[in-house]
Amino acid sequence: MDIIAYFQSYINYFWEWTTDEDVPDDTRYNENNLISIPNVGAIAYRPYVMEILKELKEQGLPPFGSLLLVLYALHDGYLNLDGVFYYLNRQKDNFAENESDVDLVIKFLENLSSIGSSLKRGQNKIILLQTIFKDSHNRVSSVNSGLILKIFETKPHIIGEAAVKKPLTSIAVNRDIKTLALLQNKFPTRKSIINAMKGFTDISELEDEVVEEETTVETDKDFIQELIEEPKTFQVGSLIKRIWSGLKIPMRHLSPGEQPIGGISDMTNKGELHRMLLSEFANEDDIFMNRVANNEALFIQREIPPEENIFERIILIDTSLKNWGTPKVLGFASAIAVIKHPKALSECKVFALGQNIIPMSLDNVDEVVENLNHVSPVLEVSGALEKFFNKEHKEKDLEVFFITNQENLSHQNLQKIIHENRDRLKFLVTTSANGELNFYKYHKGTRKHIQKIMLPLQELWANPPERRQRRESKFSGNGKKANVPFNYPILFPAPINKIATFLYEGEFFILSNKKQLLRTYLSDNYYNRNYYDTYKTHHGCEILIDDISVKPKGQFALAKNKQGDFILCQYQPDKKLISKLNLNTKEYSELNLTGYNIKDWFEVAYFNKNFYLFEQRIDDVYKINLEGNISIELIKNDLYEVEKNDRKVKTELDKLKNSGIKILNNFHNIGINTEKKLVISNNELNKLYNEDSITFYRNNYPLEICAEQNKNKFTFSDGSEIITDNRGMLTFKSSNKNIPEFYIPSTEYGNLALATNTEFGGSEYYLPQNTLLKVRTMKEMYVEYMERFIDQIWEYGT
Numbered sequence: 001m002d003i004i005a006y007f008q009s010y011i012n013y014f015w016e017w018t019t020d021e022d023v024p025d026d027t028r029y030n031e032n033n034l035i036s037i038p039n040v041g042a043i044a045y046r047p048y049v050m051e052i053l054k055e056l057k058e059q060g061l062p063p064f065g066s067l068l069l070v071l072y073a074l075h076d077g078y079l080n081l082d083g084v085f086y087y088l089n090r091q092k093d094n095f096a097e098n099e100s101d102v103d104l105v106i107k108f109l110e111n112l113s114s115i116g117s118s119l120k121r122g123q124n125k126i127i128l129l130q131t132i133f134k135d136s137h138n139r140v141s142s143v144n145s146g147l148i149l150k151i152f153e154t155k156p157h158i159i160g161e162a163a164v165k166k167p168l169t170s171i172a173v174n175r176d177i178k179t180l181a182l183l184q185n186k187f188p189t190r191k192s193i194i195n196a197m198k199g200f201t202d203i204s205e206l207e208d209e210v211v212e213e214e215t216t217v218e219t220d221k222d223f224i225q226e227l228i229e230e231p232k233t234f235q236v237g238s239l240i241k242r243i244w245s246g247l248k249i250p251m252r253h254l255s256p257g258e259q260p261i262g263g264i265s266d267m268t269n270k271g272e273l274h275r276m277l278l279s280e281f282a283n284e285d286d287i288f289m290n291r292v293a294n295n296e297a298l299f300i301q302r303e304i305p306p307e308e309n310i311f312e313r314i315i316l317i318d319t320s321l322k323n324w325g326t327p328k329v330l331g332f333a334s335a336i337a338v339i340k341h342p343k344a345l346s347e348c349k350v351f352a353l354g355q356n357i358i359p360m361s362l363d364n365v366d367e368v369v370e371n372l373n374h375v376s377p378v379l380e381v382s383g384a385l386e387k388f389f390n391k392e393h394k395e396k397d398l399e400v401f402f403i404t405n406q407e408n409l410s411h412q413n414l415q416k417i418i419h420e421n422r423d424r425l426k427f428l429v430t431t432s433a434n435g436e437l438n439f440y441k442y443h444k445g446t447r448k449h450i451q452k453i454m455l456p457l458q459e460l461w462a463n464p465p466e467r468r469q470r471r472e473s474k475f476s477g478n479g480k481k482a483n484v485p486f487n488y489p490i491l492f493p494a495p496i497n498k499i500a501t502f503l504y505e506g507e508f509f510i511l512s513n514k515k516q517l518l519r520t521y522l523s524d525n526y527y528n529r530n531y532y533d534t535y536k537t538h539h540g541c542e543i544l545i546d547d548i549s550v551k552p553k554g555q556f557a558l559a560k561n562k563q564g565d566f567i568l569c570q571y572q573p574d575k576k577l578i579s580k581l582n583l584n585t586k587e588y589s590e591l592n593l594t595g596y597n598i599k600d601w602f603e604v605a606y607f608n609k610n611f612y613l614f615e616q617r618i619d620d621v622y623k624i625n626l627e628g629n630i631s632i633e634l635i636k637n638d639l640y641e642v643e644k645n646d647r648k649v650k651t652e653l654d655k656l657k658n659s660g661i662k663i664l665n666n667f668h669n670i671g672i673n674t675e676k677k678l679v680i681s682n683n684e685l686n687k688l689y690n691e692d693s694i695t696f697y698r699n700n701y702p703l704e705i706c707a708e709q710n711k712n713k714f715t716f717s718d719g720s721e722i723i724t725d726n727r728g729m730l731t732f733k734s735s736n737k738n739i740p741e742f743y744i745p746s747t748e749y750g751n752l753a754l755a756t757n758t759e760f761g762g763s764e765y766y767l768p769q770n771t772l773l774k775v776r777t778m779k780e781m782y783v784e785y786m787e788r789f790i791d792q793i794w795e796y797g798t
Contacts, residue, residue: 019031354384
């Protein structure tokens, strides 16, 4: 692959080359120095990306698009991942070979973004990238990788050819998508990524990082969410995240210690051996050793102590009469978006301009409410703006924002003051009544329009909070977690992420990421062909064994011994280890395969009452005993029977593909909305009588009645309870004892079911294979159980 093909950009793809004129490049080629996602945000500057590529070249460069997706997911701060996922989902119908690959990529990026911030910085970030892209799919050879970077060093302007967009092709899309999809299979969880990093190198922070992430609980409400929930600030709060998603102004500046300088200033007498100047090696041995010992040898890449960034940002908000109403709401929303942006580390001060200059604080809801009511009886604020520049702030390291209504720029006095101070004004932001925001940047006295954001005000302001429901003890930390049964009368939703799947004596089994052994089945005998056609033959699963002590790596096979216990055989090629675990008794035995002629690509399988390690189309196979302690022997693979059987098993297991459903397991905000519908974690339960089912959709109505949370139990004021199970099930217990206990699966999409201990209605995906439940229509079940459950709470009131 040549350098242009590697860096090539495409029409309507998720990334593009752009130019930031304010950031010079030490290659002296300042065009196409920034890589960004259209209408989403910047990914990284070109020099930074090139430094990353240098660290990866020895193991081979990954596809450029794959690397960019990973770099964006590893941003330490606010991410608009939904914007990225929009571009990826567009490829499902057009170019992607397999739609499920896009879903795997999305899951992988979500896992990366949730990794602790300490692993996203400095050398840890390099190790993380080297770990996940080691031996990755579609990578460039190390030789070609070195050539690509060498050509760029000598001809950086060649990026200009790659920046000219070409029509998007399926080859380009699948190269990026397939690489990350396979990485999701290789690293299915955040913990598996961290464990792989431990194997890659010794990082002392990793152990603490895992503990910290698993025990951290967010107790403070998000400030933006507080603004949205307060009726007086709802309009401001609902705009901020939308502004964040499109904001292109830089949120932080490099400290002087991080700025590239070049030339003699990039030399130092400290550094690593591979950074030493080649000229040092021309000295005689004795002189060379003396120079090294006395710290006289010269190294490239200077080391500068960290320096404090004394940069300060000031925001001036026009509060004149013409900036009243919607333009003022947009102005305050823009100011808060800049101040509270997750990447905004600089100190920020806010002033209201009117007849005078009034300092403001926008750190809490009450302060925002108070300052929104501030209005000045002047038509324009040229006098206050002039006073600010002449008397108030003349420090050099300032970045001044001026936010005003677009119509105010027609005033000659205001135009004059802005023009006279154009060298000290950094950004001009204009608002309008129709939701249009325009951002202008001043550079060397010249004003440049950098972006326009059109806010859909009608959509964003469609559902204001009618009243705030304050519950002093909405979340209680006291009490024990409510007990949940091992299994329910109906099946659990099958998980999307699986460690392995098995076929044993005609039954399908799943080893889930939660370290559980699940049993599922396939069937085409169903009652309602019209809607069940969505799932074909897939069904949910029941839990057989949990708390399995197993590492999610390597290959697996499953069987039963003579006592009927499940035996899990695991082959870990990286450790040259074969092991057996009795899932019922927890007995474990292992065998080191060092010395055996067993390659990394050997496969493990069950066949005819034994486990086998085999290589395709090879006569000899290794037999591992099923009973007793583990042992291994080399035997003949007559007629390739093990391989033939394994192919048949894999063909059957392919039927389980796409059987998983995204499980809703982060429960909060449970209640009844104003439409008398049940709401679980901002998802409204809806009836689909035409499909004889129910499903969760995004809730668009305020909550009328809220349940109080204690661990996994949510209690309404009448005493009715909803008990949540993060394996994918909800239990409903009404205070009215005439309403029996009933159950509903908790998934983010798809048709659901409702069942008691004796009756069932809805999607047969959740109907057990051998069941005594009486099957009824969902309409009957919903009216008899769910509506009565809600009515009981509604009649009691809040």
